[in-house]
Amino acid sequence: MTTGQSAIQLIRYRPLLFLGTILFRGLDDLVPFAIGIIMKGFFDALTGESPAGFNPWTFVVLFIIVELGDRSVLISSAFVWARWRYAVSTLLRKNLMTAIMDMSAPHRVSTASGEVTNRLRDDVESIIRYLEQYIHLWGNTIFAILAIIWMARIDVTVTLIAVVPSILIITMINFARRLIRKYRAAQRVATEKSTNFINELFQSILAVKVARTESNVINHFHQLNDTRRKATLVDNLFNQLLRSMSFNINQLATGVILILVAEQMKAGTFTVGDFALFTTYAGDVARSGSLLGGIMAEHKRAEVSFNRMEQTVEEMPDEDLVKHTPVYLKETQPPLVMPERTEADRLDELTVTNLTHLYDGSTAGISDISFRVPAGSFTVVTGRIGSGKTTLLQTLLGVLPKQAGEVRWNGEVVTDLKSFFVPPRCAYTPQAPKLFSEKLSDNILLGLSWNWDNLNRAVRLSVMETDLPTLEDGLETVVGPRGVKLSGGQMQRTAAARMFVRDSDLLVFDDLSSGLDVETEQTLWKRLFETQRATCLVVSHRRAALQQADQIVLLKDGRIEGIGTLDELRRASEEMRRLWEGE
Template sequence: MTTLQFLLRLITFRTGLYVTNAVAWTIIYLVPIAPGLITKEFFDSLTGDDALELGTWGIIALLIGAAFGRVMLIIMGFMTDVHFRYRMGMMLRRNLLQHVLKQPGARAIPCSPGEAISHFRDDVDQTEEAASWSVDVFGLTCFAAVASYILIGIDAQMTLLVFLPLVVVVTVAQLATSRLQKYRAASREATSRVTGAISEMFGNVQAIQVAGAEERVIERFRKFNDERRKTMLKDKLMGEALDSIFTNSVNLGIGIILLLAGQKMQSGAFTVGDFSLFVYYLTFVTTFITNVGKFITNFKQMSVALKRLISLLQGAPAKVLTMKDALLLRKGEMLKPADAAARQERLDTLSVTGLTYRFPDTGRGIEDVHLQLKGGSFTVVTGTIGSGKTTLVRTLLGLLPKDEGTIQWNGKPVVDPSTFFTPPNSAYSAQIPRMYSDTLRNNILLGQKGEGDSLKQAIHDAVMEYDIEHLHQGLETMIGPRGVKLSGGQMQRTAAARMLVRDAQLYVFDDLSSALDVETEQKLWERLFESRGGATCLVVSHRKAALAHADHIIVMKDGRIEAEGTAEELLRTSATFQELWSGDERTADDAAAVGDQAAVLQSKQ
């Protein structure tokens, strides 16, 4: 996509709003035509050459009325411009974030979070600026055309002699914008490195302290800041130099008018009113030339912003940035799914046929997986480390883009798993829970309203009530960055509560209980069956507590299903399952031995 095509797609995102904005600012820029003519009559009235014969105070009243009207129009123009720019920026950021969130975790963004923030903030702002300036250029072009027609009618020679040098000056100045584009790109890259370094430092404070690398990290950060200062200084100086040329071209034009008008006024071919009209219109015509220059500058800078935004798409077409989906801007608005009927349909069977996904870097993954889940069943996916358990559930849920295979919900194809397998259809608890530096309550709800007893029930089912009672501020406890104030088991149960607070037909647990003791894990599964007996569960686990509850067990090996059946059947027929079962027994015995030793040591102290 070229920069011009990108700009046109932005303009047509809300065509009606853009046209309204353009019309409003065109009227604003055309309004000075009338005050210019009134000013001409005012000065001619002083010499007795005016045609209106309104008198001095009448002309002053007209000027005040025109100024007041223009102020009101400018207020309306700013309102339309803000609405257009706000929606355009929201559209870009929404589409970019939506695309990033749909990617596999390892490919979500090709840069640090700090650099990504720079793309979302600075590059989108620059794009908004260029699109907004296109409105000004259109309005000022209309003014320049009308003003030029009037001035040529008064004196064509002077009009050409005044405006042609200005066009040349501004055109020459525009030749420098390619260098400005280079400086702007370098400035943005330097800013991205600084924000990226800040993100890395905040995210790895403990590692930096343990390594004793504080001084080296600070020196590296200082170097990035110094590079940013130099590049931003060049960018700012070049921009200010061009603005200075554009702005002071008005003074050049006035000087040319003074040199040419004297002789014409002496001959009587040029009145004082004509002189005032030339000077008055000169400011606006020069503003037109200036703003054209600024638009060209912003347009070139937008090409830099477009390249940086496309880099976050990682190969996806640039049109992803300008997809015209609904913007939910009003409080309480909810996106209505196209398949609303399907989303409310109770799960009877979930069928997977030929599901395949291979990681691009290694070629490993899952291959030709066939499985079927019955409504209300408890299915466990087990296998050794690296057998493809997590890859299977993530591909099923659309968190990884399947290479081949079909997924059917009650016999109906699931076209887009990433959007279909969300509440109320499905809820998911990841292998490594992601926590935020917020209260425990907000980490569980994630914006959902904790209506009625849903939050209390979810906490009970996740076996968290005892932990919350012993936290200093209960559910309002701040758990710190990435949940550092919680133990591994508490984080897993917080993730379980987060999932269970969302009523769903299918619950997917990815190795949820790996950090739980045997008793807590047993309680979790018992409470889940007791309160949500009709729900379908797909569980990734090698723990005996989960395997013992399973209606059906799938054994994975090397990305394929090696065996499946009940625990009793697999203990007779599957060597891999026998090894996992006995391995879990040894792990439990080791954990019990460690607990006994700890109790003995504590009694001796």
């Protein structure tokens, strides 16, 4: 879609609010026309050239009425404009977030959170500013036409001079369009690099401290910020230069008009009222012309913002960004409906056949992975670092897109892995759990209704009951950004509790035991199998998990090296013997 087509689609989202805003703001933009006529009448009355029946006090009363009415109009427009503005900006953010949540490879976004934040914030604001230009366009256009007609009735030559600035400004902006787009894109890219680096730095503080590279990191951040400063300065300077040129062209034209009008007043062809009218209209007519130039400039900036938002999710069709979907600003949101378990959701057997995912530009990943997970079994995926264990889980769950192979649930092919492997069918604990700066209980429930029995059961299964008394407010403790108030083991067990509280058929753990001591890990597995018919798919290298396993899937260089019990693999596989002896 073009920028114009996208803008029209957004305008049509809340048409009555948009038209209401145009009406009220348009009335405000027409006020100078009425003021000009009143000023002409006032000064003509003072000099005795006013029509019969009108005196200066008549025009004073009219002026007060118009100004009070204008204030009422502005207050009314604020209510309508705010509702329109927040509805459209929320629509853009919601549609982009929806596309991000649905994308086949979300890790591309998760590693660039600063960049995405800028697009959700700055680029949306840039688009809204562009649309707001059209709100003022119609009132200013009508004002300019009426004012030009009225002035032309008095003096055509002077009126033509009043129109010249508009033509010059539009021509100037047209020549500058390429530079407007270039400088805005450079500023946005520089800002993204700086904010992305901050995000990466916060996630790598320990690595920076261990390597003692604080000075190098600070120097690099200074360089990024300096590049951002220069790009922002150029963009703002160019923008201010265009505005300054527009303003000064208007002022020069106004000065020329006033000189011509003064000469004609000396000749007696202009009344004092005509002079007051031209003084009132000249600047506003020129400003109306500069608005067209402003729209052209904002159009190029909005084009940059639309393109950046659309490029956030490459597979998102352009029209989806401005697609009309419901937003809930004042209305009650529909209740969150949790999926209910059906008989088809109950797992009998999970079958993976020739599953493949290779990372872009390399041979790293997994190839032709096939195995079965019977209901109630404990399957462990193991292998050396880099053998593809996490990639296998993420491809199976749809976090990474599969490039070949198929997955069957009870014999039925699963076409959309990402939307299928969710509670109540499946729950997942990643290797590096993500926690929010909320209460511990909220991090476990994540929107589920509060149920003490279910919550206590999840806490016990994750072996957290002894940790709660040590926390500031137990389950009500706010864990801080990324769970900073918790230890690594507590973070992993919080994520495990989040999984247990959903009572899913298939439980997928990615190296859960890496942050647990051996005793805690053994207690967790023991409680899990004592209390429910669990089907577990677990990435682990710990002996406790390997000894518990009904079957082990051994990976090497992204391929299956062997499948079997621990004893079978130790007898048949040199790779398994090395892993076992190397622990």
